[in-house]
Amino acid sequence: MPDDVREVIIIGSGPAGLTAAVYAARANLHPLMIEGVDAGGQLMLTTEVENYPGFPEGILGPDMMARFREQAERFGTEFVTANVSKVDLSARPFSVWVDDEEHRSRAVIVSTGARARMLGLESEAQLLGHGVSTCATCDGFFFRDQEIAVVGGGDSALEEALFLTKFATKVTLIHRRAELRASKIMQDRAFANERIEFLWDSVVEDVLGDQTLSGLRVRNVKTDAVSELPVTGMFVAIGHFPNTNLFDGQLDRDDEGYVLTKGLAGETPATATNIEGVFACGDCVDHVYRQAVTAAGMGCQAAIDTERWLEAKAHEERSA
């Protein structure tokens, strides 16, 4: 094979990808990580991470990802800070393009993660950055002494709502059901917080405001009653979808777009996809646990699966 073919390219730089990079680099696979424009992944948008073992005092999401990256770099991972524009996994070596630049490798680890789902309203898109926000940590500051809303009922929604009470005088949590999906500890904290109010069985039908957000039109799904909630900010935390469009027609995915791996069928190597030599890990695979620590664990599996597969291939080539 020509010299410009690498052992492994890792696409995506959240906990899964960076853990895979640490392991692959330590196994002398000289990984190239194409980390993406949203380098660091979803943790870059979070505040305090309190459930990652080894950080008893908690650690800020962006700080944690900086440490992950440092560790991967220390063992020789190379980084490209850009998005992958296309991939060709139909023949080995695989090709991964960043704009016009082609990178080739024997194996690929897919760790492209997931991103927050938006409501999908036209008015929501128009007011993005003008009251509609996708990042409570980044933008909470701008809503000091104001009344705002958070949409959603899971852990991330409550985490955002609690964080935003540091700035806002009132945070209304709008949830389409009458009970929360979030963990008990987060629910207890939210219910105990006087600045958080709950609007149950409700959905946002429209985001109001011309230049900046001035309110939300909310419909009660039980009674169909429509009301206006005067808020200046809206933070959406209604779930995620996987960043896997890049692999359309190449990797097998489920109906929602999550990459299917052997592990899901109870087989090994757990992170193997339908294409031999392509492994997948983290939130682009997992829509059940979706934790930094589970993603990191799966990233480790992907690196070990990759290393073993490359070794077996090299052995085959030598004996051929």
Add this chain to the structure above:
Amino acid sequence: MAEGILYLSDDTFDETIQGSDKPVLVDFWAEWCGPCKMIAPVLEEIASEQGEQLQIAKLNVDDNPDAARRFGVLSIPTLILFRNGEVEKRLVGAKGKGQLLQELSDVLA
């Protein structure tokens, strides 16, 4: 502090924007903003490569809330492009270098 980048404050904002003979791209950012950290190196590269045509400037919104308020910045990172002192374009959220250069192609022609 990176070379070729101007660091603005509430006090120097207007003077700098009005006084520049080049278009100025202002990055409204803060220390606690993850995506702001992601785009910082991209802006440094653009500053060193395109410095003759475009002035890159940064404004810390935490220390300088007035300018952010005046320009209605409610999300960071927000990049606002000023030409002859007027707002020409605003970009919200982290973008890659290729995408940014494309957005700025008018002033980089």
